[in-house]
Amino acid sequence: MGRKPNDVKKTLKRLLSYLPGTYKATLVVVVICIILSTLAGVIGSLFLEVLIDDYITPLIGMENPVFTALLQAILFMGLIYLCGVLSTLIYSRLMVIISQGAMKRIRDEMFAHMEKLPIKYFDTHQFGDTMSHYTNDTETLHQMLSQSVPQVFSSIVTIILVFCAMVYTSGPLTILVVFMVIVLFFVMKNIGGRSATHFVRQQKSLGEVNGFIEEMINGQKVIKVFCHEEKVKAEFDVMNDQLCGHATSANKFANIFMPVVVNIGNIQYVLVAIVGGALAISGVGGLTLGGIAAFLQLSKSFMMPISQVSQQLSSVVMALAGAERIFKLMDEPVEEDAGDVTLVNARYEGTVLTEAPAYTGIWAWKEIKDGAPVYTKLEGDVQLRDVSFGYTPDKNVLHDVSVYARPGQKVAFVGATGAGKTTITNLINRFYDVQEGEIFYDGINVKKIKKADLRRSLGIVLQDTNLFTGTVRENIRYGKLDATDEEVYAAARLSNAHDFISRLPEGYDTVLEGDGGSLSQGQRQLLSIARAAVANPPVMIMDEATSSIDTRTEAIVQAGMDSLMKGRTVFVIAHRLSTVHNADVIMVLESGKIIERGSHEELISEKGKYYQLYTGAFELE
Structure with missing residues (x-):
């Protein structure tokens, strides 16, 4: 918050591109309405001179005054102001339509582009930072388009027209007003500058407090388990005190800003009245009573837009910075796909x-x-040949790894955390591309296969289960959007999820919210397995799919998984070695290298690393 855009001109030009032809025509109407609204105010002020000098003053002292002409003049003046009010109403309504339309296009394009980004982007960017593009950045941009821009333009037009009207009415009094404006600028610079500094600190502290609260909400169970309620309260108090201090300082200057501006305007008003009266009495400049009244009204209309421009410019700068962040996301390189198979x-x-x-x-x-x-x-023959890979150029995770999975084989990867097990599966489905070596799928280099088709042939069950807001039926059908109800039920039975689903209040129509928080971890994982099963893929990747399930549930899930794996090529990553002993081949990874491979019986007989892990502990730490 508070940062400035690097290229204002480029950002503005790109922002205007989100206004389609219909909106550009509407924008012309908005500009015309703003000018008409401003003209109505200026003409109304100038008409005061005519009203007083030509219609009111002649009636003073008359024995039988006739008010017909005066009433007609007042009616004419009312019509002028009515035109101004209608113009303001029209451009305000139109700006809402324009801003909302532009924001819809930006959000649509931003989300569509985000869906094309590679997994690497999400692995290297914080979730909160990405979310801020859709919340803070879009909100500040919407405020700028709907309010700040039209107000700034209106204020500038007002300043120009009013200044011309003041010069026309009285040159000497205009000089006085310009002097008071210089004083106003000096005050605004000092007060506004201090206020802006503290507002930046306030926004930073606010972000820290919000982040802390979100973290504490997610970690309530851990806090209560370790009885750290008082500790986190104390930490929150410190952060909240900092926020309070910065907010107090920021609002202290912000709250005195307008009163100071208003009072400078009042001083100017008094000075114009005094000087104008003196000029009128002395006959200098040809000022009349009506002229003084008109100038007073103009001078009042001149001061406020200046302060409004100063206030809105900071909002515009902040919004442009947000727009630049949004466009930066849109400019992130999308996932490349040169495959044609x-x-x-x-x-x-x-x-x-x-x-x-x-x-x-x-x-x-x-x-x-x-x-x-x-x-x-498609047989499910997967081969990795001399594959080396690193998430960063300076550090390889895999070193010359070769894997051969024949059709229908169950291949298990075991090893400590960070050994490279999940990385292998990330390369098979091309979340990342290999840097050295090649991966073949049924004899075809995976780089030649379209990524969507490659991934459609792979069923993946991850350790971290993600369920979406919707019914149980919809969550299972996520694996195959055109799946029939019978296919959904069959997938649930295959994964052994049908029994617990049938016991839910609405069965398959039970609505899940909050990532399925009302279900146990085991139930959520069963739904994840059912979701993979309904797609009926020829190749399965089970990434520690039973690591968060209790032993009893694991036996139920394992039976379903065995049915799901039958006749398919399967890659299994597991910490629990008991879940992989029936694999056709087990590969032991250490520091990104395969140090052992073979069946359970072969590896046990070798009495190597796998033997130590299997006999020493059933869990890998």
Whole structure:
């Protein structure tokens, strides 16, 4: 908060591009209405001179005054102000439409672009910082478009027109007003500058307090387990005291700002009245009573826009900084995908594999060679050949790793945290691309396969379960959006989730909120497995899928998982070695290298690292 945009011109130009043709025409109407509104105020003030000198003054002392002309003049003046009010109403309403339309386009484009970003972006950016683009940045931008911009433009137009009207009415009095404006600028610079400094500190402290509160809400169980209520209260008091101090200082200057500006305006008003009266009495400048009244009104209309511009400019700068942050997100490079091999439903016509219009239980990779489609049956043969990879250029996580998973095999990875187990699966589904070596899927380099089709062929059950707001049925169907109810029920039964779902208040129509907080960890994981099962993928990746499930539930889940794994190539990552002893091949990783591989019985007989882990402890720390 409080930072300035690096390139105001570029940001403004890009911001205007979000106003489509219809909005640009509407913007022209807004500009016209703002000018009409300002003109109405200036003409109304100038008309005071005519009203007083030509209609009111002649009536003074008349024995039988006739008020018809005066009433007509007042009616004319009322019509002028009515035009101003209507113009203000119209441009205010139109700016709401323009700002909301522009913000909708920005949010749509920002979210659409975010969905194209690689996993690396989310791994390297804080969740709160990304969320702030949709909250703080868009809100300040909306305020600027709907309020600050039209107010600043209106104020500038007002200042120009009123200044011209004052010069026309009285040159000497205009000089006096300009002098008072200089005094006003000096005061605004000192008070406003101090206020801005403390407001920046206030926003920083506010962010820290909000972050602390969010963290404490999420960690209430831990706080209560360790009886740290008093400790966190004390920490909060310190942070809240800092916020209170900065907010007090900021608002102290902010609260005196307007009263000081208003009183300077009042002093100016008095000085103009005194000097104007003296000029009128002495006959200098040709001032009349009506002229003084008109100038007083103009001078009052001149001071307020100046202070308004000063106040709104800070909001504009802050909003442009927010817009620049939004555009920075939109400029993040999207996930590259040069693949042209696609996944299709297939069938055999005799011995020839061809594409099928609907699901047949057979999948094939479709590749165009020499202008004709070539189909390769999806078998689930996955190979990593001499793969090296690092999340940062200076540190490799994997070193010359080779893995061969034959169709239908269950391959298990075991090893300590940080050994590189999850990294291997991240490379198979191309969340990240290998830096050295190659990965082949049914003999096709995965870099040639479209990422969406590659990932559609992989069912993934993660350790961290994410459930979305919606019914249980909708959460399971997330794995296959066009799945029928029968397919949903079958997937739930396969994962052994059907029994507990049937006991929920509304069964499959029970609405889950807050990431499924009303369910146990085991139940949430069962739904995650059902979600993968409904997609019926030929290859499964189970990333520590049972690590957060109790032993009894694990036995239920394991039975469902075994059914799900049958006939599929499966990669299993597990801390509990009891869940991988039936794997066809177990690979032991240490420091990014495969140090042992073989079946459970083979590795036990070798009495190496796996033997030590299996016999020494059933959990890897």
